[in-house]
Amino acid sequence: MTGQRVNHRVAAPTDAVGDRYVRPQGVHPKLASPDYRSTRLRAPRQPLVPLPQRLTEITGPLFGTDRVTDSDADLTRQHDGEPLGQRIVVHGRVLDGDGRPVPHTLVEIWQANASGRYRHAVDNWPAPIDPNFSGGGRVVTGADGTYEFTTIQPGAYPWGNHPNAWRPAHIHFSLFGRAFTQRLVTQMYFPGDPLLPYDPIYQSTPPAARERLISRFDWDATRPDWALGFAFDIVLRGRTATPMEEPHDD
Amino acid sequence: MTDPTPSLTPSQTVGPFLHLILPWPDGPDVVPSDTAGRVVISGRVLDGEGNGLADALVETWQADPDGHFAHPDDPRGTIAPAVSGFRGFGRVPTGPDGAYAIATVKPGGLPTADGGIEAPHLDVSVFARGLLDRVVTRIYFDDEAAANAADPVLAALPDPARRDTLIAGAEPGGYRFDIHLQGDRETVFFDV
Helix, strand or coil: CCCCCCCCCCCECCECCCCCECCCCCCCCCCCCCCCHHHCCCCCCCCCEECCCCHHHHCCCCCCHHHCCHHHHECCCCCCCCCCCCEEEEEEEEEECCCCECCCCEEEEEECCCCCCCCCCCCCCCCCCCCCCCCEEEEECCCCCEEEEEEECCCCEEECCCCCEEECCEEEEEECCCCHHHCEEEEEECCCCCCHHHCHHHHCCCHHHHHHHECEECHHHCECCCEEEEECCEEECCECCCCCCCCCCC | CCCCCCCCCCCCCCCCCHHHCCCCCCCCECCCCCCCCCEEEEEEEECCCCCECCCEEEEEEECCCCCCCCCCCCCCCCCCCCCCCCCCEEEEECCCCCEEEEEECCCCCEECCCCCEECCCEEEEEEECCCCCCEEEEEEECCCHHHHHCCHHHHCCCCHHHHHCCEEEEECCEEECCEECCCCCCCCCEEC
């Protein structure tokens, strides 16, 4: 460089510094989505206040493999016996909105068993618990942002939202990325699930974005004589196109 | 409607069964139990009828007491925490009455890019059944009146009653901070 100082700052209403991470538009469900009944007393009513992205927001917890044990990536091998149900491999990449892999980031999952029952005190509908399935997993992405779990195809289950309400089969995902702003909790669904049109949680998602929640059957990840494969890439918020650059004196 | 931001994965609710994996035994301990200056920040997460949420998850993220983050994106460089064993991150599920508590140390103030100072604060995420996306708030401290008065985020909130929803009250051993998802005392939540 020739001493030219590049300073891509974006004006923000409350501060001279622009956002480092893109603010999503039309991606996340509206908090006030009354068809999902639990939102009615829980979704805030006041408009959200814009928070400039400063040091607390552009940093975040970074977890290594210290939070993960060997059995955490294979939910079919956490007990002495094997769980019942269809064995599946769920894999994909964690990327940011610019298509860059998010390496070494913690991914946590939890799900119902093959019968659609969670191993949880508040789930007591009459479907069997599987003594060989706990339903929780953790992995850290590789240097290329990839992750992989082996688990059981979860079942659908009824819930009390409205008469004859059933949740489509899904796996919950929790991700950190590298900044507080990138934190994401979501759910992965399965292709062709006939319950998706009737599910107010899935339907709360903007139509143009909701199919991103559906995994893809992946023949290449399917293991002969062992497990069906599903691919699910997760895209966290990317850097803004004109990122904040600190002035420097070199 | 605005075109959706390309490719970003939408959020979905954490649901009522998060306890299968998300709570960690040491999640509430941002610092080790023998840390000097350790404080407990506790409170309840409440719905629009004032009832506690028994199935929420509270997460916190903060600077160390010197106002640093041990993180590569802190432009001042990665500096080892001033407190041994400091994690910066807290995670705790609420109890049957909506109560939560984390043990930490008060963070330092933070410089802003335009020469100001952010008062000591924690960023907070609340996840729960009925929240289709996390909600984000901040915890400030009522014994930091001068720093709070100069804080740019608090200054941007014109209504003192709304601003006060972000300020934890000192009590023996720590601070009290209730999170009202709705109602007359609805906490200020941020679009981050």
